[in-house]
Amino acid sequence: MKTQIEVARSGKVTSQMRRIAKDEGLDPEYIRDGLASGTIVIPANANRTKTKLVGIGKGLRTKVNANIGTSVDHINLSQEIKKLGAAIEAGTDTIMDLSTGGDLSQIQKTILKASSVPVGTVPIYEAAVNVAKKKGAITKMTEEDIFGTIESQIKNGVDFLTIHCGVTLETLDRIKREGRLLDIVSRGAAFLVTWMIYNKKENLLYEGFDRLLDLVHKFDVTLSLGDGLRPGSLADSTDRAQIQELILLGELASRAKAKGVQVMIEGPGHIPINEIESNVVLQKKLTNEAPFYVLGPLVTDVAPGYDHIVAAIGGALAASYGADFLCYVTPSEHLRLPTISDVKEGVIATRIAAHAADIAKGVKGAMDWDIALSRARKKRDWKRQIELALEGERPRKFRKESHSRVTDVCTMCGKYCAIKLVEDFFKKR
Numbered sequence: 001m002k003t004q005i006e007v008a009r010s011g012k013v014t015s016q017m018r019r020i021a022k023d024e025g026l027d028p029e030y031i032r033d034g035l036a037s038g039t040i041v042i043p044a045n046a047n048r049t050k051t052k053l054v055g056i057g058k059g060l061r062t063k064v065n066a067n068i069g070t071s072v073d074h075i076n077l078s079q080e081i082k083k084l085g086a087a088i089e090a091g092t093d094t095i096m097d098l099s100t101g102g103d104l105s106q107i108q109k110t111i112l113k114a115s116s117v118p119v120g121t122v123p124i125y126e127a128a129v130n131v132a133k134k135k136g137a138i139t140k141m142t143e144e145d146i147f148g149t150i151e152s153q154i155k156n157g158v159d160f161l162t163i164h165c166g167v168t169l170e171t172l173d174r175i176k177r178e179g180r181l182l183d184i185v186s187r188g189a190a191f192l193v194t195w196m197i198y199n200k201k202e203n204l205l206y207e208g209f210d211r212l213l214d215l216v217h218k219f220d221v222t223l224s225l226g227d228g229l230r231p232g233s234l235a236d237s238t239d240r241a242q243i244q245e246l247i248l249l250g251e252l253a254s255r256a257k258a259k260g261v262q263v264m265i266e267g268p269g270h271i272p273i274n275e276i277e278s279n280v281v282l283q284k285k286l287t288n289e290a291p292f293y294v295l296g297p298l299v300t301d302v303a304p305g306y307d308h309i310v311a312a313i314g315g316a317l318a319a320s321y322g323a324d325f326l327c328y329v330t331p332s333e334h335l336r337l338p339t340i341s342d343v344k345e346g347v348i349a350t351r352i353a354a355h356a357a358d359i360a361k362g363v364k365g366a367m368d369w370d371i372a373l374s375r376a377r378k379k380r381d382w383k384r385q386i387e388l389a390l391e392g393e394r395p396r397k398f399r400k401e402s403h404s405r406v407t408d409v410c411t412m413c414g415k416y417c418a419i420k421l422v423e424d425f426f427k428k429r
Contacts, residue, residue, distance in 0.1 A: 048157030069099035189228025230269030319357030
C-alpha cells in the first residue's frame, strides 16, 4: 500500500486530499504538493475509516488537539468518553489518549470507537506501564515491549503517534552539563530516561527508528516526533538540550519523509513571549518546514488555575509565526486531572488562539468570519451574533441575563449604545 506522501509524489490527487482541500477552501493541487514536500500531513490510519479527516500544515487553518485519558489515581473510562464528547462538541480537531491507569488497550479501543476525529497516543506510556505491572520495573522494558505496543496501537487504528526519539545519551549529557531548573517534564521522556540511565544504553526508539518507520508505513500512520526535552520552566527555555533534540528531530524527519512516512514535530513548552518567534523559525528551518505541533507555549509560570489563558497567549503568537497545530492546555494544568468542564474551557481557549493566528497568517476565510459577526453586531442582530460565535452557549446565556428595557441594545451601554446613537448619521451620508 502506498502512503499519502508516496501517492502525492506520483502526481495523483486522492479522495482524502480532495476532502481536505474542500474543507480548507483550497485547490487540491496545493494539498497534494504540501503532502509531497512534507509541509502538510493528514493523520489517518488506513485501518480506521470512520475518522473525520484533518489537514495540518502550511497554509491551512491552525488545528487544535485535546488530551484526555485516565491516570493511575483516577480510572473512570465513562468520564473520559464524556470528555471526548465535550472536546468534540467544543470544536477540537483531534484527540490524544494519554491514559496511564486501567486496561490501557481496552481504553484505547473504546476511545477510538467513540471518536469521530483523528486520535493520537504516546505508545511509551502503555509499554512502560504494562512492563511495570508485569515485570516490576520500567527498567526491565525490552525492544519488543516497545515495538510490540506500537504495532498493537497501529492495528487498533491510532492515527498519529508521539514518539520520543530525540532523547539520547548525548542530549542527556547536555542537560547535565548545562543544568536546568526543572530537568525533564515530559512523562514519556522520563520513562525512557529512567530505562537509559539504569541500563546504560541508548534510547531504543532512536536506535530502532528504521523499524519504527516500517511499522507506521504499513498503515500510513503519522509520526509526531515528541519533544521529550521541552522546557517545563521559563528558566530552561531554548537551552542547548532543547535545540540539540530539535536538530536530531529534523534529521529523523528527513529519514521519515524519504521512507514515505508523514511526520510532524512537537515543540515547547514553557517559553517567554520574546523567544516564541525564534523557536518557530528554528523549527521550520531545521525540519524543512515540517508541521509544528506546540504545547501552548506557556508564557509565564505564575498562573496555575489559569494556564489555559497563558497557553492561549503563547499559542496565538506561535501560530501567527508559523506553528500549525496547538495542543490545548486546561485550567487544571499542573494541578490535577482535568474535568469535563476543564476540557471544554481548554478547547475553546485554544480555538480562540488558533483563529486569531489564522487572521494574522492570512488563512483563507479566517477574516470573513469576523467581518460577518461585526455586520451582525452593527445591526444589533443578537440571534445572528450568537449563531456566528465560536461557542454559542455562553453568549446566549449572557444575552438572556441582559434585562435591558430596550431590546436592541445590551445593559452595558443601554440607550447610550454608541452604534445606535450614530447609525442615523451614517445612514444619511
